Amino acid sequence: xxxxxxxxxxxxxxxxxxxxxxxxxxxxxxxNCIATGSGSGHPELQSQYPDQVLENVLENVLxxxxxxxxxxxxxxxCKAWYRVEALTRSELFIGxxxxxxxxxxxxxxxRVRALHLKGKPRFADFNLMPLNWxxxxxxxxxxMAKAYPWLEKVYLKRMFVTDYDLGTLAESFSGFKELxxxxxxxxxxxxxxxxxTKCRQLRVLDLIESEVTDDETDxxxxxxxxxxxxxxxxxxxxxxxxxxxxxxxLVARSPSLKKLRLNRYVSIGQLYRLLTRAxxxxxxxxxxxxxxxxxGQADQEPDYATxxxxxxxxxxxxxFREIIPDYLHAIYPVCANLTSLNFSYANITAEQLKPxxxxxxxxxxxxxxDSICDEGLQAVAATCKELRELRVFPVDAREDSDxxxxxxxLQAISEGCRKLQSILYFCQRMTNAAVVAMxxxxxxxxxxxxxxxxxxxxxxxxxxxxxxxxxxIVMNCKKLTRLAVSGLLTDKAFDYIGKYGKLVRTLSVAFxxxxxxxxxxxxxxxxxxxxxxxxxxxxxxxxxxxxxxxYYNMRFLWMSSCKLTHQGCREIARAMPRLxxxxxxxxxxxxxxxxxxxxxxxxxxxxxxxxxxxxxTIL
Amino acid sequence: xxxEQDLNxxxxxxxxxxxxxxDQSAEKLASPSNKRALPDVNxxxxxxxxxxxVAAAAKNCDQETAPPTxxxxxxxxxIRSYRKNCLQSKKTExxxxxxxxxxxxxxxxYLRKIDLxxxxxxxxxxxxxxxxxxxxxxxxxxxxxxxxxxxxPTYEDKDxxxxxxxxxxxxxxxxxxxxxxxxxxSEARGLGCVV
Numbered sequence: 030x031x032x033x034x035x036x037x038x039x040x041x042x043x044x045x046x047x048x049x050x051x052x053x054x055x056x057x058x059x060x061n062c063i064a065t066g067s068g069s070g071h072p073e074l075q076s077q078y079p080d081q082v083l084e085n086v087l088e089n090v091l092x093x094x095x096x097x098x099x100x101x102x103x104x105x106x107c108k109a110w111y112r113v114e115a116l117t118r119s120e121l122f123i124g125x126x127x128x129x130x131x132x133x134x135x136x137x138x139x140r141v142r143a144l145h146l147k148g149k150p151r152f153a154d155f156n157l158m159p160l161n162w163x164x165x166x167x168x169x170x171x172x173m174a175k176a177y178p179w180l181e182k183v184y185l186k187r188m189f190v191t192d193y194d195l196g197t198l199a200e201s202f203s204g205f206k207e208l209x210x211x212x213x214x215x216x217x218x219x220x221x222x223x224x225x226t227k228c229r230q231l232r233v234l235d236l237i238e239s240e241v242t243d244d245e246t247d248x249x250x251x252x253x254x255x256x257x258x259x260x261x262x263x264x265x266x267x268x269x270x271x272x273x274x275x276x277x278x279l280v281a282r283s284p285s286l287k288k289l290r291l292n293r294y295v296s297i298g299q300l301y302r303l304l305t306r307a308x309x310x311x312x313x314x315x316x317x318x319x320x321x322x323x324x325g326q327a328d329q330e331p332d333y334a335t336x337x338x339x340x341x342x343x344x345x346x347x348x349f350r351e352i353i354p355d356y357l358h359a360i361y362p363v364c365a366n367l368t369s370l371n372f373s374y375a376n377i378t379a380e381q382l383k384p385x386x387x388x389x390x391x392x393x394x395x396x397x398x399d400s401i402c403d404e405g406l407q408a409v410a411a412t413c414k415e416l417r418e419l420r421v422f423p424v425d426a427r428e429d430s431d432x433x434x435x436x437x438x439l440q441a442i443s444e445g446c447r448k449l450q451s452i453l454y455f456c457q458r459m460t461n462a463a464v465v466a467m468x469x470x471x472x473x474x475x476x477x478x479x480x481x482x483x484x485x486x487x488x489x490x491x492x493x494x495x496x497x498x499x500x501x502i503v504m505n506c507k508k509l510t511r512l513a514v515s516g517l518l519t520d521k522a523f524d525y526i527g528k529y530g531k532l533v534r535t536l537s538v539a540f541x542x543x544x545x546x547x548x549x550x551x552x553x554x555x556x557x558x559x560x561x562x563x564x565x566x567x568x569x570x571x572x573x574x575x576x577x578x579x580y581y582n583m584r585f586l587w588m589s590s591c592k593l594t595h596q597g598c599r600e601i602a603r604a605m606p607r608l609x610x611x612x613x614x615x616x617x618x619x620x621x622x623x624x625x626x627x628x629x630x631x632x633x634x635x636x637x638x639x640x641x642x643x644x645x646t647i648l
Numbered sequence: 649x650x651x652e653q654d655l656n657x658x659x660x661x662x663x664x665x666x667x668x669x670x671d672q673s674a675e676k677l678a679s680p681s682n683k684r685a686l687p688d689v690n691x692x693x694x695x696x697x698x699x700x701x702v703a704a705a706a707k708n709c710d711q712e713t714a715p716p717t718x719x720x721x722x723x724x725x726x727i728r729s730y731r732k733n734c735l736q737s738k739k740t741e742x743x744x745x746x747x748x749x750x751x752x753x754x755x756x757x758y759l760r761k762i763d764l765x766x767x768x769x770x771x772x773x774x775x776x777x778x779x780x781x782x783x784x785x786x787x788x789x790x791x792x793x794x795x796x797x798x799x800x801p802t803y804e805d806k807d808x809x810x811x812x813x814x815x816x817x818x819x820x821x822x823x824x825x826x827x828x829x830x831x832x833x834s835e836a837r838g839l840g841c842v843v
Contacts, residue, residue, distance in 0.1 A: 155724070157723045293734075398735075428720065455727075540724075
């Protein structure tokens with residue numbers, strides 16, 4: 030009865046969810062009608078045959094349903110549809126690994142080929158969560174090994190994965206094809222080695238922003254000999270040297286390889302060799318983009334530009350981990366076709382950027398460091414009319430550092446890049462006027478994340494809070510689903526969000542607001558809210574209570590260093606039995622008075638998890 | 649400013665204790681003169697400790713003599729440690745990167761490698777070479793090169809030419825030296841500064 034709630038609960042993105050209510054299955058009227066339709070013949074056959082036809086038809090039709098939102102809706106129609114949908118769902122998405130137990134998921138969905146699983150909340154990325162909190166992949170891999178021998182793909186985000194898990198993965202699924210680990214940790218090069226040795230059908234191995242322990246194992250050499258099926262090999266986050274000769278041989282025997290992202294231990298000379306072997310690449314991470322350290326290497330340097338020119342299909346470029354700007358010209362030949370460029374590890378100036386960016390008219394995704402200054406952003410705005418996503422990261426990520434980008438850059442981007450859909454912008458100073466301008470110039474904005482690095486910093490020109498700027502964003506950007514706020518903000522900003530942010534699903538708040546009203550406005554006003562993460566803001570128990578009507582619709586709520594008490598949290602836990610309410614202490618602190626350091630709560634079908642560490646108290 | 653009272657900025661002010669408490673040491677940390685930059689939150693060993701950085705800073709805040717800097721808050725700005733570390737390490741790597749060159753000596757069975765950045769001037773380098781290979785360099789003079797020794801220290805520069813060690817200023821030397829070779833005196837005769 031409650032089973033399909035799990036999938037409903039795990040869904041996010043896009044559609045309107047129907048609220049989870051007590052789901053009694055209506056008896057299958059259709060079935061009864063057909064059965065009593067009658068005529069000649071045996072009653073049993075008469076009643077069974079039409080059912081079989083119905084189910085077969087349904088199964089064939091439902092196979093075409095791809096989106097999980099559509100599938101969740103279909104599963105609610107009646108018991109037959111629920112059952113058939115469960116049989117035909119091949120990709121299983123679970124947005125919070127603790128919302129449902131592996132056994133429950135495998136019991137309902139019996140023919141899964143791809144698993145997409147997310148663990149820790151995002152604030153864990155910023156050291157706000159102690160180590161060993163949980164999100165273990167192990168119980169999942171063991172359950173799937175039994176239930177889905179034909180599993181082909183696993184995508185994990187913020188999960189704890191051990192070498193043993195990687196081994197189990199490789200051994201349990203003979204047809205395993207794709208492994209994508211995003212922001213994961215817990216494993217090392219020896220785990221990778223075991224995995225690639227045993228995974229003979231591997232097409233995709235993507236390690237993205239994950240922490241990989243250096244066990245000094247040569248995992249690249251562990252790829253089996255003979256032609257490989259590799260289509261994508263991404264290891265730019267792996268912080269240890271690799272066996273380049275083995276990599277070169279691997280690339281040479283991987284004719285299907287389209288995506289290759291190297292780590293910073295690959296020099297530009299080595300990159301050259303790889304490019305000549307793999308001109309069919311569409312996505313390239315260049316590695317260090319500088320020569321190796323060997324002193325006095327005055328050998329004739331190869332023509333890097335020619336190697337790039339041979340890569341006619343290249344559309345996505347990243348890397349540049351230790352860039353020597355003198356080599357930048359080598360990428361000119363591919364600029365015209367580039368749709369995605371990631372310079373976020375390249376400390377380059379506006380002058381160094383301009384010749385490149387002015388040749389990239391098709392660019393849609395651009396990640397960059399603020400070293401390019403407002404001037405660099407103006408150059409981007411002048412050329413990149415097709416820009417959809419911009420991320421500007423700080424070279425110096427401290428509160429009181431000098432800020433090379435400001436409201437000037439934001440204004441320029443808003444005027445030049447009218448099709449902008451997603452922006453992440455770190456800066457030291459900002460004005461309401463620039464934010465308002467962006468809200469008016471870029472009506473297609475879906476994601477707006479502004480991080481003014483100085484806490485409580487007001488409008489740098491007027492001295493006013495940043496309320497009106499963010500207010501304009503929620504008012505004018507009618508498609509907005511994700512918002513991150515910063516700077517000096519009063520409850521008024523949240524009033525705006527609650528009034529106008531009707532589609533907002535993810536909201537990040539830090540050092541903002543003045544009273545409980547702030548949080549109340551949001552919880553009462555935003556019906557689509559699914560992920561709410563708040564730190565260091567003065568919201569207390571009364572505010573928390575105002576969300577009781579909505580918490581079952583949300584994936585999670587995170588509140589750290591706010592004004593919540595244990596009593597307040599306990600009340601919520603009592604009022605909502607399907608909510609897991611975790612109070613997290615920092616590992617070395619004793620419980621100080623009644624205030625809660627971190628509250629992390631999420632809906633779940635399973636009740637309190639059994640793997641919670643000592644510093645987590647589940648109310 | 650008038651709105652400051654309404655805003656209750658105190659509530660969101662950085663404190664050591666939990667919001668609402670008025671810890672003595674937290675007050676200290678809050679006052680500008682005692683503020684101290686937290687030990688770098690990016691260091692691998694510490695980056696995961698939740699509040700230990702803040703706690704450590706509070707304990708040490710009496711000892712601070714450096715100019716007051718704003719205490720860094722854990723997890724703020726919200727940049728993943730990996731990204732912070734990458735950009736940070738680039739700076740320190742540039743500062744501490746050594747200049748390693750191979751050193752060969754005529755008649756010796758294998759080569760050695762030394763870091764030129766370790767030495768500040770020629771006498772230090774020569775002494776190190778003497779110790780390493782157990783020989784003596786002799787007296788250096790600009791006109792005659794090395795006198796009074798069987799062995800002469802030479803180096804190959806960026807242009808591929810073999811030069812006598814000591815002719816050019818030290819900085820120029822370490823930036824242009826590709827490798828060192830301690831030549832036997834008989835071969836070295838006639839070697840001098842190429843003008």
